[in-house]
Each structure stands twice: as C-alpha cells, then as structure tokens.
Amino acid sequence: MGTRAGGSSNGGRRRNGGTTTAAQPAAGAAMRAPDRTDTARDAQSGLSRAQRLELYYYMRLTRSLEERLVNLYRQTKVVGGLFRSLGQEADAVGSAYALDRSKGDILSPLIRNLGSMLVQGARPAEILRQYMAKGDSPTRGRELNIHYGDLVRGFIGQISHLGDMVPVMAGVTLSFKMRGQDRVGLVYVGDGATSTGAFHEGLNFAAVQRCPLVVVVENNGYAYSTPVAKQTAAAQFLDKAAGYGIAGERADGNDVLATYQVTKRAVDRARAGGGVTLIELLTYRRKGHAEHDNQSYVPPGEIEHWERENDPLDRYSRALLASGDVDSQELAAIDARAQQEIDAAAADAEAAPMPVGPDALVGVYADPPAAEMLWFRSGVTSAVAVHERPAGWGTHDA
Amino acid sequence: MPEVTYLEAIRQALFEEMERDPSVFCLGEDIGAYGGAFKVTEGLQARFGEGRVIDTPISEAAIVGAAAGAAHMGMRPVCEMQFIDFISCAYDMLTNYVATARYRAMLPCPMVVRGPSGGYVRGGPFHSQNPEAAFLHTPGLKIVYPATASDAKGLLKAAIRDDDCVLFFEHKYLYRRIKETLPATDHVVPIGKARLAREGRDLSIITYAATVWKALEAAEQLEREDGLSIEVLDLRSLLPMDDDAIVATVRKTNRVLIVHEDTRTGGIAGEITARINERAFEWLDAPVLRVTAADVPLPYAPPLEDFVLPQTADIVRAARQLARY
Ligand SMILES: Cc1ncc(C[n+]2csc(CCOP(=O)(O)OP(=O)(O)O)c2C)c(N)n1
Ligand SMILES: [Mg+2]
Numbered sequence: 001m002g003t004r005a006g007g008s009s010n011g012g013r014r015r016n017g018g019t020t021t022a023a024q025p026a027a028g029a030a031m032r033a034p035d036r037t038d039t040a041r042d043a044q045s046g047l048s049r050a051q052r053l054e055l056y057y058y059m060r061l062t063r064s065l066e067e068r069l070v071n072l073y074r075q076t077k078v079v080g081g082l083f084r085s086l087g088q089e090a091d092a093v094g095s096a097y098a099l100d101r102s103k104g105d106i107l108s109p110l111i112r113n114l115g116s117m118l119v120q121g122a123r124p125a126e127i128l129r130q131y132m133a134k135g136d137s138p139t140r141g142r143e144l145n146i147h148y149g150d151l152v153r154g155f156i157g158q159i160s161h162l163g164d165m166v167p168v169m170a171g172v173t174l175s176f177k178m179r180g181q182d183r184v185g186l187v188y189v190g191d192g193a194t195s196t197g198a199f200h201e202g203l204n205f206a207a208v209q210r211c212p213l214v215v216v217v218e219n220n221g222y223a224y225s226t227p228v229a230k231q232t233a234a235a236q237f238l239d240k241a242a243g244y245g246i247a248g249e250r251a252d253g254n255d256v257l258a259t260y261q262v263t264k265r266a267v268d269r270a271r272a273g274g275g276v277t278l279i280e281l282l283t284y285r286r287k288g289h290a291e292h293d294n295q296s297y298v299p300p301g302e303i304e305h306w307e308r309e310n311d312p313l314d315r316y317s318r319a320l321l322a323s324g325d326v327d328s329q330e331l332a333a334i335d336a337r338a339q340q341e342i343d344a345a346a347a348d349a350e351a352a353p354m355p356v357g358p359d360a361l362v363g364v365y366a367d368p369p370a371a372e373m374l375w376f377r378s379g380v381t382s383a384v385a386v387h388e389r390p391a392g393w394g395t396h397d398a
Numbered sequence: 399m400p401e402v403t404y405l406e407a408i409r410q411a412l413f414e415e416m417e418r419d420p421s422v423f424c425l426g427e428d429i430g431a432y433g434g435a436f437k438v439t440e441g442l443q444a445r446f447g448e449g450r451v452i453d454t455p456i457s458e459a460a461i462v463g464a465a466a467g468a469a470h471m472g473m474r475p476v477c478e479m480q481f482i483d484f485i486s487c488a489y490d491m492l493t494n495y496v497a498t499a500r501y502r503a504m505l506p507c508p509m510v511v512r513g514p515s516g517g518y519v520r521g522g523p524f525h526s527q528n529p530e531a532a533f534l535h536t537p538g539l540k541i542v543y544p545a546t547a548s549d550a551k552g553l554l555k556a557a558i559r560d561d562d563c564v565l566f567f568e569h570k571y572l573y574r575r576i577k578e579t580l581p582a583t584d585h586v587v588p589i590g591k592a593r594l595a596r597e598g599r600d601l602s603i604i605t606y607a608a609t610v611w612k613a614l615e616a617a618e619q620l621e622r623e624d625g626l627s628i629e630v631l632d633l634r635s636l637l638p639m640d641d642d643a644i645v646a647t648v649r650k651t652n653r654v655l656i657v658h659e660d661t662r663t664g665g666i667a668g669e670i671t672a673r674i675n676e677r678a679f680e681w682l683d684a685p686v687l688r689v690t691a692a693d694v695p696l697p698y699a700p701p702l703e704d705f706v707l708p709q710t711a712d713i714v715r716a717a718r719q720l721a722r723y
Contacts, residue, residue: 079520079698079699079700080520080521080522080698133520133698133699133700134699135699139698140699141697141698141699141701141702142522142523142695142697142698142699142702143522143523143697143698144522144698147522159523159524160481160483160522160523160524160525161483161484161486161487161524162456163456192455192456193456195455195456195457196456196457196458196487197457197459197487198487223427223456224427224428224432224435224480225428225430225431225432225453226427226428226453226455226456230453230454230455231455231456232455296432297431297432354699354700354701355699355701355702356701357701357702357704357705358705359702360692360694360697360702360703360705360706361692361694361705361706364693364694364695
C-alpha cells in the first residue's frame with residue numbers, strides 16, 4: 001500500500017498504532033510540568049503532542065479550505081453548489097483520525113466530511129479542482145465537489161443518494177473479513193440519511209455479518225430544513241443501536257478529542273472482531289444546506305449561540321493552550337501553513353484546464369471504446385486517453 | 399392576466415386542486431415551511447396546514463408507499479421527490495406495488511409523484527436525470543412531462559384528478575426560464591394528447607420537455623437558413639402516448655427526427671420509432687433518426703454536460719441530413 005505524504009509537515013505521521021495510555025488518571029496529568037516534546041502523551045486521549053497538533057491542523061485546513069471555496073463560489077468559479085461543514089470540523093477530523101491508515105482502513109464520507117478526507121490524505125488541490133470541474137480533477141469533471149475517492153489512501157466517494165454508502169461499506173468490510181484482513185471501515189451518515197431504506201438494510205446486514213464497520217451518525221440538528229424531531233421519533237439516534245443488536249455510543253461531536261476517543265474505541269472493537277458500532281456525534285450545522293439556503297427555518301439566535309459557545313476550533317485551541325504544552329505561536333504557525341497550502345493549491349486549480357467535450361464519452365465500461373460517438377457529431381474525435389485513472393489512483397490490490 | 403412561470407403554474411395547480419378537493423394532500427421532503435428545494439410548494443403549508451402539507455423523513459419508498467395506502471382509502475396524495483433522481487429509491491413501490499394495484503387487486507391508486515427533472519443545469523449525475531424510460535416499460539403507470547407553463551398547470555390538474563398513478567416530471571431548466579399568460583378558467587389538459595408546437599411541411603421533430611424549446615430554435619434556424627418548414631410535435635404525455643398525433647405528423651411530412659434529453663439506448667425514441675413502423679411505415683421517405691444524450695451518466699463539468707446533452711446545433715445538423723435523404 002502506498003504511503004502518500006499527506007502534505008502536512010508531520011513527516012512520519014500516523015496514529016499511535018494501538019498503544020494507549022488512556023488508563024492513566026487525569027489528575028496526575030494536571031500535576032505534571034508541561035512536557036513539550038512531540039511524543040508527550042495526553043492522558044485522556046492517549047494522543048501525542050504531535051498528534052494533537054495534527055488534529056488541529058486538519059480542522060484548520062478544513063475550515064480555511066472551505067472559506068477559500070466560498071470566495072471562489074462568490075466569484076462564480078465553483079460550478080454548482082457549495083456545501084459547508086462550518087462548526088462540524090471536529091467530528092469529521094476526530095473520527096477519521098481514529099482509523100489506522102497504515103493498516104489500510106477505509107472510510108466513506110458524506111457531504112460535510114471534507115475533514116475526514118483530508119485526514120486520509122485528500123489534498124486541497126484535488127478538492128478545489130473538483131469544485132471547479134477541472135479536466136484534471138480526480139473525477140475528470142464527471143462528478144462534483146467532494147464526490148471522489150481513492151482506495152489506496154482509504155476513502156470511497158459518495159453518491160448523492162443518501163444512505164447508499166452504508167451497504168457499500170458493509171460490503172467493503174465484509175471483504176476484509178472474508179480475506180482475514182486486519183482492516184476496519186467507517187461510514188458517515190447524517191441524521192436525515194438514517195431515514196433511508198439503504199441505511200437500514202446496510203446496517204442490519206453489517207450487524208448480522210459482524211463486519212468490522214463503524215457507522216457514524218452525524219447529528220447536526222437538520223436535514224436540509226427538516227429538524228431531527230421530524231426525522232425520527234426516537235429520543236436519540238443512539239437508541240437505534242440496540243435494535244440492530246450492535247454496540248452504540250454517543251459523544252460531543254464538537255470536542256475533537258472526545259470524537260477521536262469514542263471512534264477509537266469502536267475501531268478497536270471492530271478490529272478485535274466485535275462487529276459494528278453505531279456512534280452518534282452531536283454537532284450543529286451552522287451554514288445552510290448549501291450556500292444558497294438562507295436558513296429561514298432556524299429559530300433566531302440558534303446559529304449565533306453555537307458560533308459563540310460551541311465552535312470546535314475555538315474550543316480545541318483553548319484546550320490545547322490550557323494544557324500548557326502548546327503555545328499560541330505554534331497554533332498561528334499551523335494556521336499560516338494551512339493557508340499557504342491552500343493559496344498554492346488554489347493557484348494551481350485555477351490554472352488547470354477544463355475538460356473537453358469528447359472526454360465525456362469514455363470510461364463507462366472497463367473495455368473501451370465504451371461509448372459510441374454520437375452519429376450526429378461525426379467528425380468530432382474522442383479523447384480516449386483520459387480513460388486512464390489519475391496518477392496514484394488505484395484499487396487496493398493493484 | 400400576468401404572465402406566470404412554469405414553476406408558478408405548477409404551484410397554482412397544487413393550490414387550486416387542494417382548494418377544490420379536501421382529499422388532495424402533499425407529502426415530501428422539506429415541502430412545508432421551507433416550500434421545497436425549488437420553492438414549488440411555497441405558501442402551501444401556510445394555507446392548508448401541516449396536516450395536508452407533510453414534511454417527511456428522507457424516505458422515498460415510504461412517501462410513495464404511504465401515498466398508495468392513502469390513495470386506496472380515497473385520498474389523492476401528491477408526492478414530491480426533492481429531485482426526480484431519488485425516485486429510484488421508490489422504484490420497487492412504484493413498479494411492483496402501485497402499478498399493479500388496480501389490475502391485481504382492484505385497488506385504485508389515484509396519486510401523483512412529481513419532481514424536478516432534467517439537465518442543462520450543471521447538476522452532475524444525480525441531480526439531472528430523466529428517468530421516464532425506466533417507467534414507460536411498466537404497465538399501470540402514466541407519465542407526463544410538460545414543456546410549457548400552461549401544460550404544466552393543466553396536466554398537473556389532470557394528473558391529480560386521474561384515478562391512476564401519474565408520474566409528473568417537471569423540467570427544472572424550465573422552472574423560471576419560461577413564462578406565459580394562463581387561461582383564467584379551470585385549466586385542465588387531457589393526459590394522452592400531444593400538442594402541435596409548430597406547424598410545418600418538410601420534416602417533423604417529435605420531442606417533449608426541455609428539448610421542445612431546442613427543437614423550436616432549430617426549426618427557426620432551418621427555416622431562415624435552409625428554407626425548410628419544420629413541424630414540432632410536443633408529446634407532453636409519454637404514457638399513454640398520442641399515436642394518432644404521431645401518425646398524423648408522419649403522414650404530413652414523411653420525415654421524422656425524434657429528439658430527447660434522456661440517453662439513447664432504451665430511450666423513448668426507440669418506442670416511438672417502433673410505433674411509426676407499425677402504423678405509418680409506408681408514409682416514410684427516410685429512416686426515422688434520433689438525437690439524444692450519449693449513453694453515459696450525465697457528467698458535471700460544463701463542457702462535458704454540453705457535449706453529452708442534445709443541443710440545438712445537433713438538431714439542426716440531424717434535420718439537414720434527414721431533409722437531404
Ligand atoms: C435518497 C435521497 N433523498 C433525498 C436527497 C436530497 N437531500 C440531499 S441532502 C439532504 C438532507 C441531508 O440531511 P442529513 O442526512 O442530516 O445530512 P446533513 O446535510 O445535515 O449533513 C436531502 C434531503 C438525497 N440526496 N438522497
Ligand atoms: Mg443533518
């Protein structure tokens with residue numbers, strides 16, 4: 001499996017590989033003098049200092065990248081809609097961080113899980129190219145926004161039809177089981193997507209098969225304009241776990257370390273053969289369904305309340321500073337680094353070419369020439385070359 | 399009378415039918431206070447209340463299945479698919495349950511499933527679909543796909559009053575782009591009747607939905623540049639299909655070009671061609687040709703989408719070839 005440098009400066013980044021010090025008493029940590037070495041572990045999460053800073057980096061990268069996308073959208077350089085995860089960065093980043101990429105774990109994000117893709121190694125330049133429908137975007141302009149995947153880096157692109165990725169990830173993780181692989185899958189669904197038939201069937205199948213799958217229900221209060229109370233009569237999504245006969249947990253999705261820890265437990269359980277876990281992460285969608293949505297249906301003050309009291313980046317930077325082993329200059333340096341990466345990526349993406357029409361006709365089947373040229377367009381030549389996958393984009397066993 | 403958009407015409411039909419018949423109700427995702435993703439149902443819940451304009455969970459199979467059950471009991475539900483692409487999630491309910499209900503169990507299903515359809519909007523593969531052909535093959539369903547504001551209103555009223563299930567496809571590209579003054583009276587357009595959108599002598603273009611406008615554009619250009627007189631037949635009902643109108647135009651011009659936005663293989667053009675062969679073969683002076691989307695999922699990038707979908711220039715080129723034949 002390829003180990004792609006994620007572009008972050010944390011060279012040999014990745015995961016504590018199962019070692020955990022979570023059993024240490026929290027009180028002891030408070031009495032110790034701050035340890036500023038990168039390997040110093042946090043008693044609660046078991047994460048090293050470097051890892052905790054990395055979490056911050058991915059959250060910041062997510063937010064800044066989306067802010068750049070907003071600028072591009074306003075300049076009409078984004079084709080189609082723009083979907084934000086403002087205020088939800090912690091739940092996507094913290095949960096994805098609990099996977100072990102060195103083991104080949106795979107996740108399937110939804111529209112508000114840009115952060116989880118970045119953790120798995122998706123690059124800002126790819127995201128920007130996708131949104132701008134560029135010819136050298138990962139899907140060659142065929143699919144929109146973050147709908148793309150890379151099995152090597154460990155993420156599978158969603159389709160729009162909500163819930164569909166749950167059965168797909170049941171199958172992905174079933175294959176891990178069938179081949180005796182030590183790998184885990186994670187699939188995100190929104191509160192709204194839990195109402196689909198596909199969600200139910202996929203989750204039930206995975207549960208029966210005891211697939212190594214973690215299902216994260218991202219409860220952000222709304223599905224488009226529909227509040228959770230109109231989506232389910234259950235008091236909490238967590239309650240559904242019992243009905244499927246699987247483990248369930250619930251956590252504060254705006255606390256990145258809590259999100260990491262709850263997911264890590266589920267990942268460990270899955271890897272140990274304990275089957276599926278449903279995790280409900282509580283968060284809040286601060287922006288509209290997409291940029292066009294004016295959120296007229298949201299009670300006054302609600303958005304402002306979450307912005308003021310429960311912004312995941314504010315909370316996490318405060319926690320890092322309070323821990324005493326991180327200082328504000330370090331965080332500012334990470335902010336600047338994320339910004340620089342985005343600036344460079346945006347310049348690249350803007351300069352990238354659009355696809356050309358005939359490129360549309362290739363790639364439907366494995367054995368080209370797949371699509372026949374339209375008879376009334378005779379004289380136009382097909383660009384069969386783009387049938388190839390983008391460099392470094394492949395199947396796991398290839 | 400002010401001019402009314404295609405979208406507003408649909409909204410008016412819903413309003414008037416709910417006003418007229420208390421058994422009519424609407425259900426779908428975000429259709430209540432929010433008024434739907436495209437605002438087609440705006441104001442409906444304020445007028446008729448949450449009991450008759452129901453926000454559902456994201457459950458298309460339940461929307462359609464529950465509509466069928468309510469319809470059995472004498473209600474007349476109108477289901478909204480937020481995008482028609484999601485009708486696939488209710489395919490089982492529609493084709494197995496709803497379509498067979500009358501035949502198999504003498505159970506009526508007077509219901510409508512409507513939703514924004516079609517491309518030319520940079521919506522990508524899952525917000526641009528034209529799934530009509532997938533349902534044309536199912537006896538028991540009716541399908542309409544209007545191209546004008548007047549037909550949108552009149553056909554929706556007919557669909558709501560129909561005693562069987564009608565799939566009502568709305569072209570989202572047309573929602574706010576076309577306007578018309580509508581008849582002041584209770585305007586109902588019968589299902590199963592085509593509309594002659596333009597009269598001509600030399601060649602017939604048979605089409606429906608957004609490509610009606612492309613065909614009309616092409617017809618004007620062909621008249622201007624080639625002196626060709628083009629007839630444009632807007633089917634507007636796909637199931638049942640107006641065979642008489644099709645045969646009449648074939649007899650008149652003897653050359654037929656079929657245009658649709660959906661993909662080619664298994665598309666409705668094939669069915670129309672077969673009907674022409676059966677009923678008017680000896681009236682043809684040339685083979686029936688078709689201009690359709692290419693057989694690929696509809697891509698997102700503007701140059702790709704433009705290339706895949708039928709454009710006016712394609713229709714002009716094909717019509718010239720057919721006229722020369
Ligand atoms: C099967 C299906 N029906 C309808 C839609 C249209 N749609 C797209 S997103 C959305 C709301 C999703 O809400 P939720 O699952 O809570 O995710 P969130 O947007 O809050 O992250 C809807 C109704 C869809 N994509 N798929
Ligand atoms: Mg939600």
